[in-house]
Structure formats: C-alpha cells, structure tokens
Amino acid sequence: MTDIDVRLTNCFRAVFPNVSAEKIAAANPETVPGWDSIATATLLSLVSEEFEIPIDFEIVETLNSFGRIRDYVLSQNSA
Amino acid sequence: MKLIEAIEINNAAAAAARTRQFFLACGFEPLHLRSFLSAHLQLRFPADKIDVGVGVFGDLAGNLSRARAAGAAGTAVAIGWSDLDARLGLRQLAAWTPEIQADILRTVEMSAARLHTELEELAQTCPVALSLPSLSLPPLASTPGRQAAAFELELACHAAMLGKWAAANSRIRVVSADRLDEVSPRAVRRDVNSEMFNGFPYSHAHADALASAFAALLQPAAPKKGIITDLDDTFWRGILGEVGVAGVSWDLTHRSQAHSIYQKFLASMASRGVLVGVASKNDAALVEEAFRRDDIGVLADRIYPFCVHWRPKSESVTEILRAWNIAADSVVFVDDSAMELAEVKASHPGMECIQFPKEAGKLLALLAKLRDWFGKSAILQEDAIRGESLRSAAAWREAETAPGATFESFLSQAEQRVTIVVAKSDATGRAFELVNKTNQFNLNGRRYTEAEWDAYLVRPETFLATIAYTDKFGPLGTISAALGRVEGNVLHLDSWVLSCRAFARRIEHQFLQGLFDLFDVGEIEMDHIETPRNGPTREFLGLFHDPITKAEFDRACPALYHSVEMNRQ
Structure with missing residues (x-):
C-alpha cells in the first residue's frame, strides 16, 4: 500500500466507519451503503484537506470510487 | 480542529450509552458545520453521544420551528444574509441592480421580524446560541469596496438590531463578532465553490471557529469565582517598599497607565461579584496607606482579604482560599514574577497562575483571558453582595x-x-x-x-x-x-x-x-x-x-x- 493509499483509506474510513479496510479499495456508491451526496461532499472535503489539493467541482460526479479519487489525487500531486 | 479530527471524535462516541440531542438551525446545507458542532459538543460531554439534528435547506425560520419541536438540549442558529433575503446569497440568480436595494431592505426587515418571533418562541424551549451573518455581503453596492455604502450599513443595522434584542434575552447567547474576527479572519471565511456546488458557504476553518463558539455558548464552562493579585509591578508600577506610597504609579505621566486599566478592570469584576484578594510581600502599613491615595482605582473595601506579609505567596493564597472557602480551581492568581507564579502553582496546582505582562501592549490579552474565565451571562443580586457577605462571614466567625x-x-x-x-x-x-x-x-x-x-x-x-x-x-x-x-x-x-x-x-x-x-x-x-x-x-x-x-x-x-x-x- 502506498502512502497515498493509506491516507486516502483513512479519509474513507472516517466517512464510512462501518466499511472494512479491505473493502475500501473497491468502494463505490453501489457497494457502500450511505454513500450519498452529503457523503461525497464530506469525503472530497477530507481528501482536499488531507492532500492539500483543490477539488474541481466540475468533475465531482466522476469522483465516485476509491480508484478514481486516488487517480485524481495523483494527477493533482503531479500537476 | 481539522475536519477529519471532528469526524473521528464523532465516530469514536458512537458507542456511548446516552445520547444528547442538539439542533443546528441554518438556511444553508449544514454539512461540515454540523460535524464540527457535534465534535465540539462531544468534547464538552465526553460520556455521551452527541446528536445534532438539522432542518431543511433554505428555510431558516421553519427550521427554528422544527428545532422547537425537536426538544433539543440546545440549538445553534447560524443566520446567513441569504436567510434575510435570498438575493444576498451566491446561489440566487437575481439582478443586482440599484433598483432592487429598497426592496431587499424591506425584505430583510420582514425576515428579521419573523426570525425574532421564531427565536423568542424557541428560546422558551431550550437555550439558543445565535450567530448573526458572518460572511461579507456580495458586491451589490455601487461604491468601491473600500467605501461603505448606506445600503450595506442599513443591512448591517437590521442584523445588529436583531442581535441586540437577542442578547437581552436570558436564554439566547449571541456569538461575539469581535471574537469571531480574531479567530477566523473574514477574508478566508467563505468557500465559494462549496457554496455554489454543495450549498455550504463556509471554509473548514470558519466552520470550526463558529462551531467552537456555539458549543461554548450552549455549554459554558463554570465561571471562576476569585482573583488574587500581587501589588508591586502588578496592581501598580514600582516597589512600594523602595519608592514609597507617592512613588508607585498607575498613570499616563509615569507611563504606567496599564496598571490603572488593570485596577479599573478589577474594580469592575468586584462590582459583578468576583472575589478580589491581595497577596503581596510588603509592609502592611504601607499598603494600607497606598490604598488611601485619592487616585486608587479599586477601593480597599472592594478587596478581601489583604494578605500582606513577607512569608511565601503560597501561604497567602492558602489564607485567602480559606477566607473565601472555595477551591483553588475556581481562582486565578496574577503576579509579575514568574518565580512567585511557579511557587504558588506548585502548592495549588489547580489554580490558574498568570503573569502580569511587562509590556503594556500585552495587557488587553490578559484582560480578555480574565473576561473569558470570569464572564457570566447575567449578574444576579447575590453577585452584588458576595464581597459584603464574606466580610460578614468573617465578622460571624x-x-x-x-x-x-x-x-x-x-x-x-x-x-x-x-x-x-x-x-x-x-x-x-x-x-x-x-x-x-x-x-x-x-x-x-x-x-x-x-x-x-x-x-x-x-x-x-x-x-x-x-x-x-x-x-x-x-x-x-x-x-x-x-x-x-x-x-x-x-x-x-x-x-x-x-x-x-x-x-x-x-x-x-x-x-x-x-x-x-x-x-x-x-x-x-x-x-x-x-x-x-x-x-x-x-x-x-x-x-x-x-x-x-x-x-x-x-x-x-x-x-x-x-x-x-x-x-x-
């Protein structure tokens, strides 16, 4: 697990405390109960705070899984 | 507090046996303000699980009514400009032409009147912490930003009048705008993206600052009861035993005005029922004479007791605590000497021991701290007679x-x-x-x-x-x-x-x-x-x-x- 994965997992676990660490890597709104618009806003705010990156609200709807959010973080860090 | 800390505090409390219900009433999406408020309240009720109920988007007045029905232990109310008129928010597509200003003012006045009514009813059911609009107005006015427009000032006036009324209600506590300015700079309070896309207008830092203020008002710490002050280079400038009664000073002429301000502050606290005592290594007769000076800021009869001798300060503090019959954790000791403070702290670890600053510029920070420790929402009849009753207790003994x-x-x-x-x-x-x-x-x-x-x-x-x-x-x-x-x-x-x-x-x-x-x-x-x-x-x-x-x-x-x-x- 990379440092980014660990930090991102912490963000997910804060928002979805009932989802196990193993299931987070595959998490998306279909697999995680309670992943609604409020959860999305909270999760992305945590990601923004944790990685000190801005969230592009134009593409928020596409940031709907652990993998996609991870890719977004990587793209912002390399930008 | 960071957002993740707030959420983790809330998650950690999930297993608590008892739930305390609070309510957050606002017209915007409560989002992180709810998380921060819950976390700050959680810290004040560590044995319980805090649940912060919320209302519906865009209906602050209705949410005040919902708060009343919720039977909460307390309600935090965050008013935004858009609650007073939706055209003052960033999410409303309305023309910002000069012609609409009069209509906005009329709407704001009516909205404020409705909030007044709802707040009054809500305050009968639970304590209320109220924040007036804390974000800057959008650029509707025609003046340059550095110049206040009458329109803006009139809006501020409507909000201030609502706040003035609320502050006089014993069940409503209004968040201090000055204190909020200190802890949350106005320029970084707004999160425009979040406001437009999530309906939540505050930056994390501002939401945290506001939530912290709400929690402190909804569950205030018990005020401290007494202050023990040193005299030389604290109550006045100078060493009384060296310069004599005429040589100690607290005025502009001797550049010792800070001590006069401190004296005035002590007198004000004494008049509100705070116990004021003196612990000084000094000659008692000289101190008595100094307190007979015409220009003294605190009359000797407002201070009880005077413990003036050459024994350790901690002994004086013990004597004073005995005379007051209160515990050390209800008392603050002020002295200019770090060594004396340490000596008292060692004997009375529960006591707040605070240094009188050598630089006058730091005095206001000291007084602000004292105000926070001793401040109360209301002054009762018992507060006014507390000092007198201690003296009568001594006479009794x-x-x-x-x-x-x-x-x-x-x-x-x-x-x-x-x-x-x-x-x-x-x-x-x-x-x-x-x-x-x-x-x-x-x-x-x-x-x-x-x-x-x-x-x-x-x-x-x-x-x-x-x-x-x-x-x-x-x-x-x-x-x-x-x-x-x-x-x-x-x-x-x-x-x-x-x-x-x-x-x-x-x-x-x-x-x-x-x-x-x-x-x-x-x-x-x-x-x-x-x-x-x-x-x-x-x-x-x-x-x-x-x-x-x-x-x-x-x-x-x-x-x-x-x-x-x-x-x-």
Whole structure:
C-alpha cells in the first residue's frame, strides 16, 4: 500500500466507519451503503484537506470510487 | 480542529450509552458545520453521544420551528444574509441592480421580524446560541469596496438590531463578532465553490471557529469565582517598599497607565461579584496607606482579604482560599514574577497562575483571558453582595469565637431570618447557578443542563425549593437550592446544595424542618452520592438515617433560632 493509499483509506474510513479496510479499495456508491451526496461532499472535503489539493467541482460526479479519487489525487500531486 | 479530527471524535462516541440531542438551525446545507458542532459538543460531554439534528435547506425560520419541536438540549442558529433575503446569497440568480436595494431592505426587515418571533418562541424551549451573518455581503453596492455604502450599513443595522434584542434575552447567547474576527479572519471565511456546488458557504476553518463558539455558548464552562493579585509591578508600577506610597504609579505621566486599566478592570469584576484578594510581600502599613491615595482605582473595601506579609505567596493564597472557602480551581492568581507564579502553582496546582505582562501592549490579552474565565451571562443580586457577605462571614466567625460567648447564645442573638420558597421555576437563574457550581455541600454532585433542568421541573410531582438568608451581620441572598418531588408520604430530594458561605448557621436543619412543615410528609429521602468534595454533606447527613423520618428529625435537630417565612407558589 502506498502512502497515498493509506491516507486516502483513512479519509474513507472516517466517512464510512462501518466499511472494512479491505473493502475500501473497491468502494463505490453501489457497494457502500450511505454513500450519498452529503457523503461525497464530506469525503472530497477530507481528501482536499488531507492532500492539500483543490477539488474541481466540475468533475465531482466522476469522483465516485476509491480508484478514481486516488487517480485524481495523483494527477493533482503531479500537476 | 481539522475536519477529519471532528469526524473521528464523532465516530469514536458512537458507542456511548446516552445520547444528547442538539439542533443546528441554518438556511444553508449544514454539512461540515454540523460535524464540527457535534465534535465540539462531544468534547464538552465526553460520556455521551452527541446528536445534532438539522432542518431543511433554505428555510431558516421553519427550521427554528422544527428545532422547537425537536426538544433539543440546545440549538445553534447560524443566520446567513441569504436567510434575510435570498438575493444576498451566491446561489440566487437575481439582478443586482440599484433598483432592487429598497426592496431587499424591506425584505430583510420582514425576515428579521419573523426570525425574532421564531427565536423568542424557541428560546422558551431550550437555550439558543445565535450567530448573526458572518460572511461579507456580495458586491451589490455601487461604491468601491473600500467605501461603505448606506445600503450595506442599513443591512448591517437590521442584523445588529436583531442581535441586540437577542442578547437581552436570558436564554439566547449571541456569538461575539469581535471574537469571531480574531479567530477566523473574514477574508478566508467563505468557500465559494462549496457554496455554489454543495450549498455550504463556509471554509473548514470558519466552520470550526463558529462551531467552537456555539458549543461554548450552549455549554459554558463554570465561571471562576476569585482573583488574587500581587501589588508591586502588578496592581501598580514600582516597589512600594523602595519608592514609597507617592512613588508607585498607575498613570499616563509615569507611563504606567496599564496598571490603572488593570485596577479599573478589577474594580469592575468586584462590582459583578468576583472575589478580589491581595497577596503581596510588603509592609502592611504601607499598603494600607497606598490604598488611601485619592487616585486608587479599586477601593480597599472592594478587596478581601489583604494578605500582606513577607512569608511565601503560597501561604497567602492558602489564607485567602480559606477566607473565601472555595477551591483553588475556581481562582486565578496574577503576579509579575514568574518565580512567585511557579511557587504558588506548585502548592495549588489547580489554580490558574498568570503573569502580569511587562509590556503594556500585552495587557488587553490578559484582560480578555480574565473576561473569558470570569464572564457570566447575567449578574444576579447575590453577585452584588458576595464581597459584603464574606466580610460578614468573617465578622460571624469573630463573634462566634469571642471570649465568653457560647455557640448557642451566639446563634440565638444573631437575628437569623430565612425565606423558603417552593416553586416550579426560578426566573433569576440563581438556583440553577447554585446547583451547577456548588461542590462542598452538594447532595450528589449532579449537574444539569438548562434543558435537563426544565425537563425535571415540568414534571407535575417536582418542585424547586430555595432559601434566602440574612442575619444581623448582613444578607447572604439565596444560598441554598433543592430539586425534589413528593410521592405519597415521602419527599425525595434529587439535588440539594448549600453555599459554603452559609455553613454553620443551621440553615440546612431549618430547610429540612421547612420541607416537613410545608409538605406535611413523614419522611425525607435523599439521593446522596459521595463525591471527592462533598464531605460537609456527608457529615450533615451522618446525623440521621436515610430516609429521615419526621420523628427522628425532631429528636436529632438542634435548637433553631431562625425567624422563618415560607412561600409555596
């Protein structure tokens, strides 16, 4: 697990405390109960705070899984 | 606090057995403000799970009504400009032309009037913490940003008038805009992206600052009771023993005005019931003379006691605590010397020991800290007579131990008068304050939130009893309060406190006598729980069995000399 994965997992676990660490890597709104618009806003705010990156609200709807959010973080860090 | 810390605090409390319900009323999406508020309240109620209810988007006035129905222990209300007129928000697509300004002003006035009505009704059901609009207005006005427009000032005026009314309501506490400015700079409060896309207008830092303020207002810390001050280079500039009475100063001429401001602040605190004592290594006669100077900012009769000698400061502090009969954690010690502060702190670790600054520029920070420690929402009659009653307590002790006097003869000639009032509420708030701050004579140490207090007294079988006391040495005001209920022939006391200023006057005996008489019951049962500090209660209750029967009380009760007035409302 990379440092980014660990930090991102912490963000997910804060928002979805009932989802196990193993299931987070595959998490998306279909697999995680309670992943609604409020959860999305909270999760992305945590990601923004944790990685000190801005969230592009134009593409928020596409940031709907652990993998996609991870890719977004990587793209912002390399930008 | 970071957002993730807030969420983790909230998650960690999920398993708590008891839930405390609060409410956050706002017109925007509550999002992170809810998380931060819950976390800050959680820190104040570590044994419970905090649940913060919210209303619906865009309907602040309706949410105030929903808060009322929710039966919460307290409600935080965050007003935004868009709650007063939606055209003042960023999410409304309306023209910002000069022609609409008059209409906006009319709408704001009407909205403020409706909020006034709703807040007034809400405050009757629970305490309210209120924040007036804390974000800057959008750029509607035609003036350059550096120039205030009459339109903007009139909007601010409407908000301020609502705040002014609310601050005068004893159940509404308004967030200080000045303090918010200090901890949350205005320029970084708004998160425009979040406002437009999520409907949540605040940056994390601003949401945290506002939530922290709300929590502090909804569950305020008990105010401290007394301040002990040094004299040389603290109360005044200079070493009295070296420069003499005329040589110490507190004025502009000697560039020692900071000490005058400190004196004024102490005088103001004393007038509001804060105990002020002096601990100084000095010549007592010189100090007495210095306090006779015409320009002194605190009259000597506002200070009690003066502990002026050459022994360690910690000894003076111990003497003062004994005279006040309060614990070290209710007291602040101020001295310019770091060494003296450390010496006192070592002997009284619970006491806040704070250095008087050498730089005048740092004085206001000291006074702000003192204001936070000692500030109260309301000043009661008892606050005004506290200093006087301590002196009368000293006179009492002196007379009690005078040669040739027996305690019984002393009591019988003390002209004691008690007034016992049994009611369903106490408009002054004194009983609530007493129950929540008294430690030594306290039946079980139980503390109440305002909502818990109200919920207890709304039950038909319950009552609140208070006792006011006076004797020939002076009045003590309302010094005892109890919450109880009557079931058949038994009166149960669920809480009972007696101020430490009123010990050794047999008031506790007279109180039980009064309850037996007023309620005509055969037994009084106490919910006594030992705490680390309620030894005096244990000692008193040790005179009787539990429950106390009327027959046993009559046998064991010593002679009572009070003239008694009883009033059952």
